[in-house]
Amino acid sequence: MLQQYIKGFIEEQKIPGAVIHVQRDMNVLLKQSYGNFTAKDGSTQPITQQTIFDIASLTKVIATLPSALLLLARGEIALDDSVQKFLPKFLHETVTIKNLLQHNSGLQADLSPPVQRDEVRNILEEIYQLKLSYKTGETIVYSDLGMILLGKIIEEVSGKSLNSFADNEIFKPWEMRHTTFNPSKNLLHNIASTELVKGQYVQGEVHDEKAFLLKGVSGSAGLFSCVEDLVKYAQYWLGISKQSIIPSEWMDLCHSHLCQHRGLGFEVWTGKDTVPPCGRRWTVGSFGHTGFTGTSIWLDPKRKLFVVLLTNAVHYGRHFHVKEFRQGVHELVYDIYISN
Structure with a gap:
């Protein structure tokens, strides 16, 4: 039934x-790829298990969040540190690193007017000078801008570019060998194309315009990855596979320390509010993230269940x-693998 559902969306264009991977604890329940894409x-x-996708806003939790957690665990930054401590040009001293992670900083969702690929704009300077659109901590407004700032803080504190820091400190130790910003041209044949432009x-x-103007690397978008690497990532978050890079208590905090339906980086299903991408039947406390291009990862810590779903829907x-x-x-995953 699930495979027919996916094939139906492809047939209807x-x-x-x-590409989908469904796993519960060590048991792989479904691992399949479907369809094709038109290359440049x-x-x-064909889309295969080896296809690399522009994972868009999954960058926020695959690269930026673990990089920040590593610095937090090392004591090099603190959740209550002011953004201004690291980025003095940013106007608002009350906004903290925790606010950036929970999307309640007061920053608007995006820059206005929206960024275009062929523009010349200084993205960081624009964000530094923005007025807050609501009182810090008052509500949740999912914002690319806060995560771009967090990526910059990681660079300032580590003394390395975000791509270098994430690659050496997270991706290599976690054996995520195909996850990278600005993929090599040698990989082009294996990268799913995104949107038709001109x-x-x-x-x-990178598909995202702000990340494109930031030379392909930002805390909000820009990362490319494949199902194999994202499965490894999910297994670490659920404790199915063991890792020693980030203390487990910091990882657990990301989906237990909530402001409304946001943890640190992740969206968390609270059983109320807006129905998340996993639907309302998943276990309360399930957490995950999506990417604009069509990517997502969703995890249920109670059942040790996760779904990696990758598509270039744009x-x-x-x-x-x-x-x-x-x-x-x-x-359908819930109906097929959990209810029965």
């Missing part, structure tokens, strides 16, 4: 293809059906 050169390429598909370059433009698709997939 709602998505070009997908116009050729048709008559040619974007392939191997292939057919930005008016796509990915929210419906994600919820349908996750509800």
Whole structure:
């Protein structure tokens, strides 16, 4: 039933293809790839288990969050540290690192006017000078801008670029060998293209406009990865596989220390408020994140269940059906593998 559901979306050209991995503890329940994409050169390429995707806002929890947790665990930063301590140009001394992680900083969701790929704009300077759009800590407004600032803080504190720090301190120790910013041109044939821009598909370059102007590396977007690496990542978060890079208490805090439906970095299903991408039937306390291009990862710590779902849904433009698709997939996972 689940596979037919995915194939139906492909046949109706709602998505070009997908890769899914469903696992409970050590048991792989489903591991499959579907469909094709049109490459930059116009050729048709299959989507496989080895396909690399622009994971968009999954960057926030795959690269930026673990990098920040590592610095927190080392005592090099603290959750209550002011952003201004590290980025003096930022105007608001009351905004903390915890506010950035919980998306309650007061920063608006995005820059206005929206950034275009062919513009010349100083993204960081614009964010530094923004007025707050609501009182810090008052509510949740999911914001790319706060995570861009957090990426910059990681660079300032570590003395390394975000891509270098994440690669050496997180990805290599966790054996996420295919996860990177600005992938090598040698990998182009294996990277799913995203959106059609000026008559040619974007392939191997970041889809997100702000990250593109930030030379492909930001705390908000820019990362490329594949299902194999994201499965490893999920297993570490659920304790299925053991790691010694980030203390488990810091990882647990990310989905237990809540402000409304946001933990540190992750969205958490509270049983109320907005229904998350996993649907309302998943266990309260399940947590995850999505990416605009069509990627997502969702984890249930009680059942040690997770789903990695990768698709380049923007292939057919930005008016796509990915929210419906994600919820349908996750509800079917629950029906097939949990209810029965």
